[in-house]
Amino acid sequence: MKGISKYTTVVKLGIQEAVEYRIDFLFNMINGCFTVFIQFFMWTAIYGTSENDVLYGFSYPQMMVYIIMAGILANVTSTGFEYEIADDIREGTLSRFLVQPIAYFPYRTVLFLGRKILAFVVIVVVSAVTLTVLHFTLGAEFAAMNILLTFLIVPLSLLLNSVIFYCVSMAAFWMTRAWGVFQGMGVISMVLSGGIFPLDVFGETAKSIFMLLPFQYVVYFPLNIICGNMNGNDILFGIAAQIFWIVAVYGLSRILWRLGMKKYIAAGG
Amino acid sequence: MAIIQVKDLTKNYDYYSKEQGLKNSFKNVFNRKKLIKEAVKSISFDIEKGEIVGFIGPNGAGKTTTLKMLSGIIVPTGGSAVVNGFKPWERKKQFKMNFSIVMGQKTQLNWDLPALETFYLNKHIYEINDTEFKKTLDGLTEQLDVADFIKKQVRRLSLGERMRMEFIAALLHKPKVLLLDEPTIGLDLISQRTIREFIRNYNQETGSTILLTSHYMGDIESLCKRAIIINEGVIAYDGELSHVSDTINKIKLIKVQFTEKVPKSDIEKFGVIKEYDGVSAVIEADKNGLKECSKAILDTLPVVDFNIEDIPIEEAISLMYEKGGETEE
Amino acid sequence: MFTEIKKHFKIYGHFLKYSIMEQLEYRANFILGIIVECTWLCTKLLYVFITQSTGALVGGYTPDEIMLYVGVFMILTALYVGLFSWNFYFFSWGVSRGELDMIMVKPVSLQFFMTTRYINISVPIPNIIGGTALIVIAWGRIGLEASIRNILFFILFLFGGMVVTYALFLIPHLSAFWTIKTQGITEISSRMWDFNNMPMQIYNKWWQRLGVFFIPVFVITNFPVMALFNNMSLLHLIWGFAVPAVMFIGIRLFWKVAISKYSSAGG
Numbered sequence: 001m002k003g004i005s006k007y008t009t010v011v012k013l014g015i016q017e018a019v020e021y022r023i024d025f026l027f028n029m030i031n032g033c034f035t036v037f038i039q040f041f042m043w044t045a046i047y048g049t050s051e052n053d054v055l056y057g058f059s060y061p062q063m064m065v066y067i068i069m070a071g072i073l074a075n076v077t078s079t080g081f082e083y084e085i086a087d088d089i090r091e092g093t094l095s096r097f098l099v100q101p102i103a104y105f106p107y108r109t110v111l112f113l114g115r116k117i118l119a120f121v122v123i124v125v126v127s128a129v130t131l132t133v134l135h136f137t138l139g140a141e142f143a144a145m146n147i148l149l150t151f152l153i154v155p156l157s158l159l160l161n162s163v164i165f166y167c168v169s170m171a172a173f174w175m176t177r178a179w180g181v182f183q184g185m186g187v188i189s190m191v192l193s194g195g196i197f198p199l200d201v202f203g204e205t206a207k208s209i210f211m212l213l214p215f216q217y218v219v220y221f222p223l224n225i226i227c228g229n230m231n232g233n234d235i236l237f238g239i240a241a242q243i244f245w246i247v248a249v250y251g252l253s254r255i256l257w258r259l260g261m262k263k264y265i266a267a268g269g
Numbered sequence: 270m271a272i273i274q275v276k277d278l279t280k281n282y283d284y285y286s287k288e289q290g291l292k293n294s295f296k297n298v299f300n301r302k303k304l305i306k307e308a309v310k311s312i313s314f315d316i317e318k319g320e321i322v323g324f325i326g327p328n329g330a331g332k333t334t335t336l337k338m339l340s341g342i343i344v345p346t347g348g349s350a351v352v353n354g355f356k357p358w359e360r361k362k363q364f365k366m367n368f369s370i371v372m373g374q375k376t377q378l379n380w381d382l383p384a385l386e387t388f389y390l391n392k393h394i395y396e397i398n399d400t401e402f403k404k405t406l407d408g409l410t411e412q413l414d415v416a417d418f419i420k421k422q423v424r425r426l427s428l429g430e431r432m433r434m435e436f437i438a439a440l441l442h443k444p445k446v447l448l449l450d451e452p453t454i455g456l457d458l459i460s461q462r463t464i465r466e467f468i469r470n471y472n473q474e475t476g477s478t479i480l481l482t483s484h485y486m487g488d489i490e491s492l493c494k495r496a497i498i499i500n501e502g503v504i505a506y507d508g509e510l511s512h513v514s515d516t517i518n519k520i521k522l523i524k525v526q527f528t529e530k531v532p533k534s535d536i537e538k539f540g541v542i543k544e545y546d547g548v549s550a551v552i553e554a555d556k557n558g559l560k561e562c563s564k565a566i567l568d569t570l571p572v573v574d575f576n577i578e579d580i581p582i583e584e585a586i587s588l589m590y591e592k593g594g595e596t597e598e
Numbered sequence: 599m600f601t602e603i604k605k606h607f608k609i610y611g612h613f614l615k616y617s618i619m620e621q622l623e624y625r626a627n628f629i630l631g632i633i634v635e636c637t638w639l640c641t642k643l644l645y646v647f648i649t650q651s652t653g654a655l656v657g658g659y660t661p662d663e664i665m666l667y668v669g670v671f672m673i674l675t676a677l678y679v680g681l682f683s684w685n686f687y688f689f690s691w692g693v694s695r696g697e698l699d700m701i702m703v704k705p706v707s708l709q710f711f712m713t714t715r716y717i718n719i720s721v722p723i724p725n726i727i728g729g730t731a732l733i734v735i736a737w738g739r740i741g742l743e744a745s746i747r748n749i750l751f752f753i754l755f756l757f758g759g760m761v762v763t764y765a766l767f768l769i770p771h772l773s774a775f776w777t778i779k780t781q782g783i784t785e786i787s788s789r790m791w792d793f794n795n796m797p798m799q800i801y802n803k804w805w806q807r808l809g810v811f812f813i814p815v816f817v818i819t820n821f822p823v824m825a826l827f828n829n830m831s832l833l834h835l836i837w838g839f840a841v842p843a844v845m846f847i848g849i850r851l852f853w854k855v856a857i858s859k860y861s862s863a864g865g
Contacts, residue, residue: 027785034789038796042645042656045800049655180630187637196641201648282861342699342862365705377700381620390616393608394706 007110014114025119028075035196036071043067056200061140062227066198068130069226073219074195076123077158079165081112082182086172094264105166105253112162120158124151131226146225149235153222153242160246161218164189167253173260194220214245271315272446272478273339277348280309280334308334310502311348316480318445321472323489323510324482326499327581332482333372335499336448339480340370353446366395369444371435373451378423384434385419388441395442402441409437412467429460436467449481453488465491486579490514500586517585521559523552525566526574539566553580606710617717631720639724642668645795646732657799663827664797666736671794671819672729674756676722678763678791685713686767690774690784696862709853713768744826751825758842759818765845766815767791772852775859794819810834814841 047053047060058066085108088094097104131147134140168185172178190196192215199207199220210216221238224230230238284304309331316322326332337343339350341357341364350357355364378387392402410416413433418426423434432452439447449468453461469492472479483489489496489510496513498506506513523540526549536542536550539562544551554562559577566572580588621628646668649661656664689712692698701711744752770787790813798806798816809816821838824830830838 030786031789034786034792038792041800041805042796045656046649046652046654050652055652177626177630180627180634183634184637187634187641191641191644197644197648201644201651203651337699337862340699340703342702343860344858360702362705365703368703370700370703372699375696375700379616379620381623382616386612386616386619390609390612391704393605393612394704396605396705 007106010107010110011114011117014111015117025122028078032071032075036068039067039071039196040064056198057229058198058200058227061134061138062229063198064138065131065134065140065142065227066223068134069127069223070195070198070219072123072127072130073154073157073223074190074193076116076119076154077161077193077218078186079112079162081108081162082165082169082172083179085166085169086178086182089172089260089264090176105250105257108166109159109162113158116158120154141228142226143228146228150222150226153225153239156239156242156246157218157222160214160242160249161189161193163246163249163253164214164218167249167256170253170256170260173256173263189215189218192216193218194223198223214249217242217245272318272353273314273316273480274351275315275335275339275348276313276350277311278309278313278335278338278345278350279307279311279347280331280338280343281346282306282308307502309338309345309499312499312502312504313348314497314504314507316478318478319472319476320495321468321479321481321493323493323496324480324499325486325489325496325513326482326505327586330499331502332499333450336370336450336480336482340368340448341365366442367445368448369439369442369446370448370450371439371452373432373454376423376431376435377438378431378434380424381422383420384423384426384431384438387423387434387438388419391438391441397442405441405443406437409440412470413437413463429456429463432456432460432464433467436464440471443475443477445477447477447479449479449483451482451484453483453485461485461488468492486514486517498586505586513585516588517579519556520580520588521554521556522578522580523554523563523566524574524576524578525550525552525570525572528571528573531570535570606707609706609711610714613715614717616715618719621719628720631718632723635721635724639672639728642672642795643728657797659797659799660740662736662739663823665732666740666742666826667797667819667823668795669729669732669736670756670823672725672732674759674763674794674819675791676725676729677760678767679725680718680722681760682713682764682767683788684716684718686771687784688716689713690771693774693860698860699862702860708857709850713764742826744828748826748828752822755822755825755838758838759822761842762814762817762845765849766813766818768849769852772856775856790815797823810837814845817841 043060043063047055047063053059055063094104097107131140131142135142165185168182169178171181175181192199192210192213194216195218199210199216202210217238221242225235225238282305284306312331312335324332324335334343338345339352339357341360344358353364353367355361357364357368378384388406391397397405410419413436415430415433415437418430418434423431426434436452452468453464456464465488468479468481471477472492479492481489481492493510495508496506496510497504498513522543530547531550533542533545536545536552540552540554542550543553552566563575563577567575579585646661646665649656649659649664653661659667692712698708698712702708704711767787767790770783773783793809793815798809798820801809806816810820817838821830821834824834825838
């Protein structure tokens, strides 16, 4: 139990930080709102003039649910610790973790999850309000079971995104200016996770490729459950795949970590 | 007619009391307590054309604030100043064309480029024609002995080299009035001396008016005949520098460190003890008996480290007040 | 007056030269900048892609017209990011560190110097290439036969859009004269730029009025394109000429108020 208690301390640290930086969080939310605002009007215009009621497999209410919830979810899952890790590597702070009985990866992940707890609570409330509003204005239908499932899955999505970006941050071992990689990856993962549009807009071929990547389990997969586009088996398979990816990407990051550490220690820490 | 005329010049800064913590940050958004700091309180002085005047005072006394008002960087709260016929803070082009300031803590050079590029930029900004520019630049590079560094990236220059470049950049347009704020701060002794000599020659050759602040009495002593002392925003003294240096030099501080603990009573006979912690002490000694006093200390006490320093400017000022009081009586 | 303008043009030439020299000094950053911008460019292209594949009219624009619109948006993005946005960011940073001092004492316009001195080369490259390609392709597919008058208006409004961009996006940065923490404000204002990603006709009447007359962000990309397609109302036409002047005078006045608050931090 002692081993665990030091991580609960880190969680508390994360929560404390989140409280301190809640203005940042607020600004982030407003930024997210802008994107959703543009999307909302664009899709309304498209559905208004299109001959079909269903585009890319989404009805108008479903699309509204998707883009709004995607805006929220992309916001919650966004990491930002890449830059801190890069700083740790560049400035040699990493050496501290070599002597302290706390492993770097759990430290980072737990700190991140701690930071997100506050956001998560806010998001649940905002989402509940949004879904209720959409239900009464556009007649969007949701199965209570699906909503519940989604909120059980979102923590997994958080974890998946954090391991993905933990993996990306390893680039800092080999590059002094890794910010370009972080920014580029940020945009790529935003698009490929379905954080802007549902993946269906890219066409069948592209979508089937994107479905093979881990990114889609961060946003696209949980939102498809809410939109009611998945049956029980699909969901079970999805959760299994999500867990698989968390383990696989984590494994990859361990390998990169070891290789990076060799270089780091060789360079004299 | 004096080239710089300052009358009742005043600068107040508004600031807000800030308490730590996020809760207070929020509170401050709606309900902040406004406080006023009087940085400069109604100061007056005149400087004649061609003078070099030393502006002395402890940190936070209002030296830099005054210089910034005379440059037009900040606007005074009250009073007036006329520099070369202009109110500086109106920021008229004709004023700027004949004015320059060098600040030891700030740079006008582009770090990623050679200093020469900044000179070219200033050539256009100050509308200097080609022949004039070349003549001035050659003259300045020669005097400051920097021909080798002029094409080197500023980032790669030493502080002393960079400071000389700052002077060139500031003087290309041959300003009639030149303000220098701590121009030798952090420099090694050789660079300090080069810059001092340069300033003196420049003043003699061009007849420009120079107002100079410095932490180093050495700078002021070697350059200025006249000193203005400012303390807590008011002028404490304005007149002959020799008078000031006499006072400052009258008393010296002897800093000693001992190999072992020395009782206070053993030190007291050498002078007034300013600081004491057993193994080190700061002793105030009269300049006249300094030599004998030092010798006696070195002979009788187990000394490992020994230094003689000027008294801090703050103290010199209070000393001058005392002295002023004495003469009036 | 004329000599002053000539002088400032010459100085701008030096700014350009210095910016290029500086950026060549940091080549890795230069290339990374291009790569990152390419990923952003792709997200903009997605909007074109969606309208093309649904074939729907968006705000009365056909998919090809949207393509042209997004092309113009990219060109304006290139100009905004290349000429202004970096200066604006450095600006608030410089104010908080008292870096205006040494420029203020020079016989040159402080506003000009502070807001134009750095010209970014890397970020505009993908935008210029992508934007030009979209415009050329869309122009051909629409078979647009714009009159000389429309093209002239297009160019004039493009220039007007630049002026509006300059003024509108500088305003939030001037808050640096009052408060040190400007990051949140500037971040939000910079996101406003994305409102030009799609034609303003997708928003309802009230949003449109807000974005045209109150916070004229829609004017920037919408007006040039509308001029090209020749579907501007007289009111919009007049406003299109008036708003750059109004904004420019406005920013000048606001600048003067702001600069008087300058307290020259940092000793």
